[in-house]
Amino acid sequence: MSDVAGAARVLREAGRALRARPHDEVVAALARVLDAWSDPDGPWQRALVPAHARAAGFSEANVRDALARALAGFTGDAFRAAFDAELGARAHAHGAPLTSLLLAGSIPMPTLLHVVCALAVRTPVLAKPASRDAATLPLVLRSIAEVDAALGRCAAIASFDPARDDARARAFFASECIVASGADATLDAVRARLSPQQSLVGYGHRLSIAVLGPSALDAATARALAVDVADWDQLGCLSPAAVFAVGCAPEALVAFAHALADALEERERAAPRGAVDTAAAAAIRAERESARLRFASADARRAHVLREAAASTVVLEPDARWRAAPLHRFARLHPVASVAALREAVAPIARFLSTIAVAGIGDAEAREALAGLGGHRLCAPGEMQSPPLAWRRDGLGLFAPLVDAAPAPG
Secondary structure: OOHHHHHHHHHHHHHHHHHHOOHHHHHHHHHHHHHHHHOOOOHHHHHHHHHHHHHHOOOHHHHHHHHHHHHOOOOHHHHHHHHHHHHHHHOOOOOOOOEEEEOOOOOOHHHHHHHHHHHHOOOOEEEEOOOOOOOHHHHHHHHHHHHOHHHHOOEEEOOOOOOOOHHHHHHHOOOOEEEEEOOHHHHHHHHHHOOOOOEEEEEOOOEEEEEEOHHHOOHHHHHHHHHHHHHHHHOOOOOEEEEEEEOOOHHHHHHHHHHHHHHHHHHHHHOOOOOOOHHHHHHHHHHHHHHHHHHHHOOOOOOOEEEEOOOOEEEEOOOOOOOOOOOOOEEEEEEEOOHHHHHHHHHHHHHHEEEEEEEOOOHHHHHHHHOOOOOOEEEOOOOOOOOOOOOOHHHOOOOHHHHHOOOOOO
């Protein structure tokens, strides 16, 4: 019998007491947890910064700055308001007898939210940490236990390699509800493991973009976008994978590309880029060389810029064609002639869109430009990495999917 199976049994027993507790009592305790996490000078952010930097390969300054921005709105009041607004008359409902969390990526906020939201609907949690984030989950569980020891007994960590330890994997995926994050192939693999009586709440591959109009091509926008690119070294789904400039003059685009490059170099001094593995470094070199070749063959009248620094890259492309970026602070700026051209340029990635930063485009134009592009959140540049707590990631609520995953009575 595996330790994961043993942990699951203990959690199921704790879950019986959890479901008997008043929901408002549980939510109030978790609100206190979030108040503690939202304080950049509090114990939990201070503990996570060095631990996460070591585990995920970020610089401490980057983690400190990005974490403070991202968690500023994760307050207890915001949590209670989100719970009440989303569940309303269903506030007394509870989730499955046991929920397994399959975490992914290297960004800490989803880990914190997944755990507290599951406990808020009174389902105990068995969580497998992301391979690049071994630090967040233990601290989250400690913070819960310090506020409410009984709640702390309703969450546990499952550490195993699914490819090598089938017994532990079977025990982990035996829960009535599975919440999984990762690539679409990962979600397909999880789905294949489950029976019709189980529920999957899945968060798949997503990416984000920025869309700028002529009046936004200034130093302030460049500095704001540099924050979006530099936070978490551009490795999260809320990082801008590309910037599209609609109807902008070529000379203004050239100036903005240089302003963005200068702003990224400023961010490097304040919050350095973290470790870059061999494969990523090779991808960055290849994309820089590819840009040089495109520029050599492009129409000389088209604007194009390649600004390289030790830890960042800015490419002003000669066209609006979608090209994947190697991330790690690699910013592509695309000229787009019209709204129709924007829709065409974004079509290959529309179904993956998560967040769109918009500036310099009037309200009526924005509605037209962004209609049909996909995405679930619009924001200003500089705010891409700090969505409100109640934001519906992938169009899903925070609490309702977990309540809906509970087996029907009887």
